Amino acid sequence: MRLNGLDERIVHALAEDARRSYADIGAEVGLSAPAVKRRVDRLRGEGAITGFTVTVDPAAIGWRTEGMIEMFCRSRTAPEDIRQALARYPEVVSASTVTGDADAVVQVLAADMRHFEQVLERIAGEPFVERTKSVLVLSPLLRRHTAGPPG
Structure with a gap:
């Protein structure tokens, strides 16, 4: 599976901070919050996003x-x-x-x-x-x- 540029930007934003809101990510990438959610759901369904986690010192x-x-x-x-x-x-x-x-x-x-x-x-x-x-x-x-x- 190969991500397109918009999906890569969304994944990068989530990787930096998985607690960011879809609205915040959407403002950064030029999409509405529902559009970001649909893309994240699709990426999860396709296995490109395998989970969300916390990073602990x-x-x-x-x-x-x-x-x-x-x-x-x-x-x-x-x-x-x-x-x-x-x-x-x-x-x-x-x-x-x-x-x-x-x-x-x-x-x-x-x-x-x-x-x-x-x-x-x-x-x-x-x-x-x-x-x-x-x-x-x-x-x-x-x-x-x-x-x-x-x-």
């Missing part, structure tokens, strides 16, 4: 340590097996298969260094994991929850 809920774990897996480990294993860890906030030496990169949030170490040890102990390599985040420099400004 992890430190506000006690997750003050962040790290990235590179996973090196045994040959023939299916991505779905990696996904299923990592889905059991509430500390894992994202995971992706990647090019390069590692098979996957995992973003982890933890309460502190010891908690991060425990998560790392548990992930390293998964039966398909040969080894891991991790780095800790010192300062997040840029966080985007959208693909960027509309084209």
